[in-house]
Amino acid sequence: MSCPYTTLPASSFWRQAVAERSTSELDPHLTARLRFGPDQRIASAGSCFAQHISRALKARGYNYYVTETAPGYLSPEQEERFGYGIFSARYGNIYSTLQLLQLLQRAFGGFQPADQFWTDPDGRVFDLLRPRITPKGFVSMIEAEADLKQHLRAVRKLIETADVFIFTLGLTESWVSKLDGTVYPTCPGCGSAGDYDDARYAFHNLSVTETTGYLAEAINLMSAANPRLQIILTVSPVPLAATMESRHVMQATTYSKSVLRVAAEEMVRRYDNVHYFASYEIITNARNAGAYFADDARSVTPEGVARAMNLFFAHFTAESAGATARSTGDGAGQRSAAPPAEPQIVCDEDEFYRALAASRKS
């Protein structure tokens, strides 16, 4: 019997697949089992990085599916400010698998958070589960509750009628309500809405078992609502802005991304309708030596985003990677000082980070 490795393709060997390839040739995918076209309804959710996918889908003329649409005659600036079209519904950033699961449970009627709304001193009401969806908050509790009802209806419709759902896993570190375990996108009172209160909120870093379990439950729920639904999972390559663990943020990032990557892998193995897109590997692989990160070693450069998106379309659509790479001029070139000229990414986590930095200066 010959050694089984001799039957493997070049992509299985580091030297041929990575070491002997230039950065712009690196492609950590084999042929995808899923392909979608411009007619299919593609929905998305996830962390900040997920917005690159929604933008790229729209820019390339795919049917980016939005069920919570902006009213007519809004300017693009207003649409963005009020969270329209950033994701398929106005749920804001969804960082953890538990957050995704609870959103689905709320949409399909199984879960009602005990501590969701917060009123500021001016009487404006904020939804702590999507704190930046209205920049100044809702004008009243009536408006907040009515808007939530319509939002959850839009989420239900999204799941029931989409063809493909792309979810970018972002974090394991979470803030939860001590009352009922509601998970918030960011720590309440840190940079956005809410008042931090030790008695009401607790930090929790999801384990691999929890992350995987919640993600499986979310997938089961979505598949039950829409048996045709195909799901693409990705892991955000963006490191943590901050950690609450008593260890270095780099270790915390490695833990978080490892858990998320394992959870994604588990789902691909477990479900036929779940697929993986390797944005994490494309951006962070050692061959790139950080070339797709800006000087802060956290923001992904436009070149990195372009490369990831080109490969995404090359594998999941009929587009060719080479053609799209050429047309959009990607490639890991020189490191950018900052991610310029790109449309701004709406990111709850960054808002928290900015507020934290400001409070330390003052």
Place this chain on the structure above:
Amino acid sequence: MDTELETVLPVYIVGDSHSLPYRNMVFRERWTGAWVMARTKYIPGATAREFYNPATGEFHPDFIAFLEYEGLVRNGRATHLSMDEVDFSIAKAVGQAVRPPLIMITVGEIDVRGPILQLLKDSHDFVPPFATTLPLLDKPLVPWDIIDEAIEARLGPFIAGLDQLVQAGFKRVYVQSVVPPTRQEARIRELQKYDCPVSVRTKLVQAFNWKLAQKVRSVNLFMIDRWSDLTEGDLLRPEFDFDGVHLPPKGARLLLETLIDHAIDSRGLVANHPRYELYYRMACGLDPFQPAKSNAA
């Protein structure tokens, strides 16, 4: 044959087509029995947004033309405050009031029915920041802040213009509230080329008036409103639905009576010190248009 001459209190009503129901309206006001006469100017397509341009400081040309035609402005100044001999002589000759004139501006309905309503159409509803009896439909919501921004964009220039009028001495300017919209859905479809439920349209007018009243008050002026008389359950009473857009003259009369009531109750606003000065100097046998001699001279 001697004919008894009676003075008439003119009310100058200028603006969009909602000024039309006042045309040729004459009646005796209920407190003193004095004649009130509406003098109107219809400016086709007049909107709050285009009433005044804060960037250039210019009013709608038809509005200024109307004030000039009525003798309320001459050489760019309010004639009732003018110390100019010619203005004084004209006022004396025509027996014109030397008080700030009563002016009512009718704009806003086109602003509401045009760009703001398009945010809602038949697809959305919204929650206003005040209590209303109108239902909240089971439709996606336009956040109030977006509605607020849209109204603000229309009212900002208008209120800046009102402020300019007050600074120029026109302290008895009134603004007519936007009238409750028709219940006739077919008429709206005909006018707008799209559907919009009456509860949503009416709520939007309420919201516009809510903001308009606050802003008009902020420049020490007053909005004329008879919502509770014109509506039933917050919807336009059928007897006041004239043509699907305007009030019938009897509805306009209600609003004008409110203006007169307010004007009578607000006599403090009519103080006209420059004119009192002129009359005082005349009564003292002095030439009112020659400066008084200084003691030091």
